[in-house]
Amino acid sequence: MTGPDSGGEVHARLLGVTRIFPGATGQQPVHALGPVDLELRRGEFFAVVGPSGCGKSTLLEILAGLQSPTSGTVTFEGQPVTADVPDGIGVVFQEDASFPWLTVWDNAAFGLRRAGAPEAEVSRSVNDALAFMGLQDFARAYPSQLSGGMRQRVCIARTLVLQPRLILLDEPFGALDAQTRLLMGDEVLRLWRRTSATVLLITHALDEAAMLSDRIGAMSARPGRFMDIVETRWPRERDSTIVSETSFGEITGRLWENLRGESIKSLGHSGAGPA
C-alpha cells in the first residue's frame, strides 16, 4: 500500500538525507533530522506530521535548497538541489513573512516585480491570486490591519503568482483556531486542484493531514525519520466534509498509534532540558 511504485512520476526525491547542526562552542551538535528517504510524486498532496522539534522545518528547508543536508542528496525534477532554491519551488513559511511596509497587493506582486515581469502581467496575476485567496477587498490594506490567517494567505498569494510546480507549506495555519483551519484546508485543496502543483504540507494536526492528503508521512521524535507512510485514497475532488467518513477515523487512528510514543518522547526531551 505504501510502495514507492504505486503511482506517478517522481517529482522530488530525498535520499539518505541527514542534518546535524554543529553545536555552539562547548555544546553537543544537534542531530535534527534523518536519515530520510522520500519520493514525492508529481501532483500529489503529501503531508508530514510529527512531534514538535522533530525536524519538519529542517526537512522542508533542505528540500527547498535553503539549507544543505549534512549527508544525502536532494533532487527536484531530475536536477540535484544544491545551495540555491530551484525555479519552480514555492515556499510558505511557519513564521509570518508578509512585508509590513507593503500593501497586500504589493506583497503579492513582490516576487514577480523583482523578476522583471511586465506590469500588465503582474497586475493580471496579482488580481487573480488575490481573488483566489479571497483578499481582493483588502488589496490596499497593510498586513498589520489583517488577522494572522489573512497574512498567511497574503504569503500564499505571493508564492502563487510565480506559478510554482512544487509548493511547500510549513504549518501555515499553526496559529489559527480549529474551525478556521478546516476552512483554510479547503482553500489549500482548491489551490492544489487548480494549480495541479505537487504540495508538501507540514502540520502537527493529524485530522488536517488526514483530510487533505493523498499520503501522510509520520515522523519520529528528533532526529526525525519516517516511521510510516499512510495512503488515504481520497478522490481528487474532496473537501472538509470527508472528516465524517469512516476511513477518516481509521487513518487518524493509525497515525496516532505511530505518533503517540514519539510525542511522549519529545515531551520527555523538553521536560529533561533546562527550563
Added chain:
Amino acid sequence: MIATQRVTDSLIIVAILLAVWQGLNLMVGDTALPGPAATLAYLAHLVPSARFAENALATLAAFTYALVIAYGLGLAIGVWLGAHHLSGAVGEPLLVALYSIPKITLYPVILLIFGLGISGKVAFGALHGILPVALLTMSAIRNIPPVYLKVARTLHLSKWQTIFAVFFPATLPEVVAGLRIGFTVTLLGVLLAEMFASKRGLGFLIINAMSLAQSEEMLTVAIMLFVFAVLANSLLLWMEHRLHRRN
C-alpha cells in the same frame, strides 16, 4: 479630524506655558525673568540685527557639518556592527558606555585635539549624534526577521535586490528614529560647545548674555532654539509615525 485635535492640543500646551511664564515673571520680577511681552518685543529687535544673523549662521554652519558627520559615521558604524556579528559583540558595549556618560567630560580632550574654532564645535556635536544613530541602526539590522532572508532566497532576489527591497525598508522605521534622536543631541552638542569655549554662535550669545545679566537676550535666544528644536523634532517624528503606521 485627528490633525485638528493635535493642533488644538499643541495650542493649549503653548497657552499653559505662556501662562506659567507670565506667572513666574510676576513672582520673581523683570530682571530675573522678563515676561512674554517684553521678550517678544526684544525678539523683534534682536532678530533683524547683524549680530544675531552672524551668530545664528555660525551655529547653523557648525550644526550642519556636525549633523552630516554624525549621520554618515553613525550609519556606517551601525551597519557594520549590525551586519558583522563579532564587531557587534565587541562594539556594542563600547557604544552603550559612551552613550551613557555625559559627553561634556570629554570636551577638554576634544578641545585639545580640535581647538577652539568651528572644528571643535563640529567634533563635539558629531560625537553626541553618532552614538544614537549607530546604536539604533545596529539594532534595526539585528532585528530583521531571519525569515525575510529566506523569502528573498525563495523569490530569487539578487544580493542588491535583497538589500534594497527587503533590508532597507525593514530597517527604515528604527533608523529614522535614530536620525531623529541624533538630530536633537547633535544640536545640543554644538550649543554646549559654544557655551563653554567659543566666541561665536547662539550658545555663546546665551552664556554671554547671562554673564552680562541681559536676561531678555538670554531668554530670546533660548526660546528660538527651543522652537527650532521642537519643529524639527515634530517633522522627524511625523515621518517616523508614517513609517510605523504600516508596521
